Amino acid sequence: MKFQDLRAQLTPERKRHLITLVIGLAVSWTLASLMACATSLKTGGPTALYQQLGGVAGITQITDRTLDRVSTDPRTKRTFANVKMKALKESVATYVCKVADGPCVYEGETMRNSHADLGISGAEFDLMVEILRDEINQANAPTVAKNELLRRLAPTRRDIVKG
Ligand code: HEM
Incomplete structure (x- = not known):
């Protein structure tokens, strides 16, 4: 049977049913993909956070x-006055690579110890997180990855902020 014949047989009611079915399938597929993506971010699946942030280079x-x-x-530079930036950057x-489930081995201090004597204020911490958010956006990482990384870093606030 030709496509034209098939169309001719469709009553308006059947057409409505067909359209509803197609839309329903599309919505279900989108929801399932989103859920799979969020789950694999948590379990380190194929769309793991580390990969979504562009690996070590990203x-x-x-x-x-x-x-x-x-x-x-x-607003924040005072704390970095005598710091060796190359080593700090590394x-x-x-x-962050480790926090994102990447293959990196972090051997530095805990967040509490490394920031203990710096007297970092809540405002300074929040500004750094805002800048980090902006740089993740600039790198075109997916929103779901950006939110997940920031969610994982958020608890460090209570160890880092002393001011
Ligand atoms: C999510 C927020 C932050 C994370 C994940 C973070 C992470 C780190 C890490 C991994 C180190 C190196 C520790 C080591 O090698 O033993 C470090 C050191 C340092 N951080 Fe942060 N930091 C955060 C917020 C801040 C803020 C808000 C400031 C200042 C405004 C700051 C200033 C410094 C300084 C100056 C050092 C070097 C301390 C030293 O060498 O004595 N950090 N941070």
Whole structure:
């Protein structure tokens, strides 16, 4: 039977049913994909957070640019005055890579110890997170990955903020 014949046989009611069915299938497929994506982010599946952030290269670009900005911004630069930025950049990139379930081995201090004497205020911490968010956007990482990384880093606030 030709497509034209098939169309001619469709009553308006059948057409409505068909359209509803197609829309229903499309919505179900989209929801299932979104759920699979969110689940694999948590379990480290094929769309793992680390990969979505661009691997070591993507993460290093994001953290390097964030540190370049916080260490020169008048609102946060005081803390970085005597810090060796090259070593700090390596350490922060490795830490974030590990937080994102990447293959990196972080051997630095805990967040509590490394920031203990710095007197970092809530405002300083929040600004760094805002800059980090902006740099993840600039790197074109998916929104779901950005939110997941920021969600994982959020608890460090209570260890880092002292001011
Ligand atoms: C999500 C937020 C943050 C994360 C994940 C983070 C991560 C790190 C890591 C991994 C280190 C290196 C520790 C080591 O190598 O032993 C470090 C050190 C440091 N962080 Fe943070 N940090 C955060 C927030 C901040 C903020 C808001 C500031 C200042 C405004 C800051 C300033 C510093 C400084 C100055 C050091 C070097 C301390 C030293 O060498 O004595 N950090 N941070």
